Amino acid sequence: MSSIVLGMGNGKAMFGDEKVSDADLITLVDPNGLNINAFDLSVLRGDGIFEATTVWKGYPVSLENHLRRLAQSAAMVDLPKPNFDAITRGVEQVIDAYDDPEPGPLLRIIVSRGLDPDTGVGKASDRTPTVFIFLDAKGTLHETDPITMASMTRGYPSDITERAPWLLNGAKTLSYAFNCAVHRECARRGVGDAVLYTEDGYTLECPNSSIVARYGDTFVTPDPSIGILNGTSQRELFAWARQEGKSIEYRKLPIAELREADRLYMTHGGWVIPVNEIDGRTLDYSADEIAQANEAIHSGRTHDDALSIGPDYRY
Amino acid sequence: MSSIVLGMGNGKAMFGDEKVSDADLITLVDPNGLNINAFDLSVLRGDGIFEATTVWKGYPVSLENHLRRLAQSAAMVDLPKPNFDAITRGVEQVIDAYDDPEPGPLLRIIVSRGLDPDTGVGKASDRTPTVFIFLDAKGTLHETDPITMASMTRGYPSDITERAPWLLNGAKTLSYAFNCAVHRECARRGVGDAVLYTEDGYTLECPNSSIVARYGDTFVTPDPSIGILNGTSQRELFAWARQEGKSIEYRKLPIAELREADRLYMTHGGWVIPVNEIDGRTLDYSADEIAQANEAIHSGRTHDDALSIGPDYRY
Incomplete structure (x- = not known):
């Protein structure tokens, strides 16, 4: 087999x-x-x-x-x-x-x-x-159990990507030693994953995931032009949210505001995973909502819409 | 063979x-x-x-x-x-x-x-x-022809290493996509190599080399605690300089001061290479001095002294 x-x-x-x-x-x-x-x-x-x-x-x-x-x-x-x-x-x-x-x-x-x-x-x-x-099929597969999260600095200011393209911020390279180190730091702190932010306090992404915050009926994610990956699963989630009549928004998102979200979603590899704690603050989540979003993504229902979603269609 | x-x-x-x-x-x-x-x-x-x-x-x-x-x-x-x-x-x-x-x-x-x-x-x-x-023996080998250099930001402040060890600054990892990108940027600019600096203006290192500046009879290199590699060939050069009666110094070195050095040396892989231009300013160098330093390093003359050289012997 x-x-x-x-x-x-x-x-x-x-x-x-x-x-x-x-x-x-x-x-x-x-x-x-x-x-x-x-x-x-x-x-x-x-x-x-x-x-x-x-x-x-x-x-x-x-x-x-x-x-x-x-x-x-x-x-x-x-x-x-x-x-x-x-x-x-x-x-x-x-x-x-x-x-x-x-x-x-x-x-x-x-x-x-x-x-x-x-x-x-x-x-x-x-x-x-x-x-x-x-x-x-035999490696670690995705699970939708809620995870805890800590925020950590990425060390860069939010305007660095434009000034220093040689940092390759926003490119998905094979140089993942840093990303692996963040996950070891998470293990030391006893949390499931990390969300990174800039030195001037803006939300970036997780080491191998995107982050989406929900405020009421609005789903928000950091604008990729800050120097992060343009999330693929994040766009599927946005497509699902829009199909469900919600609003979606790309913008600069202060980490302090992320910590105050109604709900947080980590997205990667074709999956949406709920975050139930950030920096010690407990977050509400709905297993039903997560199951519905993943079902829509895996069935291909969100695929076409996701292709045209983006901060300003540059991606 | x-x-x-x-x-x-x-x-x-x-x-x-x-x-x-x-x-x-x-x-x-x-x-x-x-x-x-x-x-x-x-x-x-x-x-x-x-x-x-x-x-x-x-x-x-x-x-x-x-x-x-x-x-x-x-x-x-x-x-x-x-x-x-x-x-x-x-x-x-x-x-x-x-x-x-x-x-x-x-x-x-x-x-x-x-x-x-x-x-x-x-x-x-x-x-x-x-x-x-x-x-x-068949790849690119070192040469001691003088090289030109441009300075570029590393994107980090000088105090980040202490605050964010997960950035792995100072570890020599296999994640060199950034280092390779800096060298491609050098090729675009028509210079031989780059020296990196912090957002607050302190000298770091080159993508795969250390940097040493000479002011009169004093050889200066950035203190590795800023988050750079503890240069091996740089310590051999320091050992040689001390054997020749010169002074050696580890400290925070403003990039503006680096640009005003009497001489600049790039060191890596067991070699000292002269820099004859930084950010458009021409620098003096002595082919004899370079040959003598390399001869001392390759013959093993500097080896034992280099083992005990360091900013404060922490390394």
Whole structure:
């Protein structure tokens, strides 16, 4: 049974114009084997980008928005443009090879800059990006139990992204050592996750999630132009909220105001997860509401609307 | 001929107390082959640490200071303590397998947190760090031609490291996407390298180097407690300067003052490289002085003194 499917992608087709047949697009390999060269820039430098979502009963949640964000990350780190058609076909091949009863395995698309041209092994390479796609039913899967949260500084002022694009704020890179460190800090503090804020007190995002606050009938999330990811699951939640007759809003959101929200939602990987405590303050949540939002997202009901939601449609 | 040597290390011996024979310490593998699993945390998260130096005619420059810094990085990212003896023996085995005429190949020691326990492949693993060591004569090697430099903001205030240890400032992690982005920004601006500074105007370091300024007979470098790496080659240069009767100084160094230095030195990987321009201002340098410093460092003359040099011997 294939509970974990790992496909090595054709970098020239997925990040270039090379047309290849399905047979040459993805090579399925043993997930437990050795499949990456030690001089790959993913290994040596975390120099690459990725996207992650859930495949629910064969349907890759928000795939198009994930590919658009992958394209944005690629532009920010000077990688070639992703070929949406080739990557989508690759994702389909990986999904086709999956046959575990688990309905919601995790999908990840990983792209590195290829072999490091500053090493002897990479020097002669043609700088083709390394691409691989996996589907995994056996790792940690999402749960919708409410989680506790602490706020922590990200260390940057809110205007830094415009002034210093080399910080790559807003690109989803493979350099996640900081994000991992925040989660270890959460474990030390005995909380489930963290929400980051700027030195001047504005809400950013969680280490691998977006944050949405609810005030009455209005759902609010930080404007991504502050230097955070443009949330894919967050846009699905916004689409659901709008379908339910609520208002949605992108803006600069003071962390002090976030702490006073009526409800808080953490969104990532195709899921909405309720937050029941922030910085020690208890928050109300509705398991029914969460179940309805996730059901709408996983069934594809919110997909089309989510494609046109954004702060000012720049994303 | 072995111009590139890649050895996969025994993680239980190198990051634990397991005693193993030399035969079980390092496994030499084909550098051009597949040698890493795709679910390794180096690949997926840049979640690991490393050190890099030059092996000059068989002598690994500053190895003990590199291992001390590796231990400091390990502590900062909650990895087990490195076993200096096992890693040193592993480095020796890799050096023994090298037989290219190039006298100064690059050595790198790479450590990741192992397979990702949040994936199906990593879930059952025992969280042994992945370790590999390579020696490479065929990649980009150091040169001592003078380079031009531009200063850029790091986005952080100078007091952030103490307040937010989860930023991992001062740890040498595998998450180098930012460092790579700074180098691409340098290429766009037509300069050789960058020196970073804090939002309140204090000098930090270069993306993969330390910076040393000379004012008369005093060599000055930023105090690492500001949240930068404790430079290994920088300490070798300080040891040389002191042997030559000069003064050395660690302190908070305003970027404005750096720009007014008599001379500037970039140090990394066992080398001192002169800077001949910063932010458009031309700087004097002496090729003789640079050659003498590098000769002293590569011959091991500065090694012992460099071990006891530091801002206040905390490092």
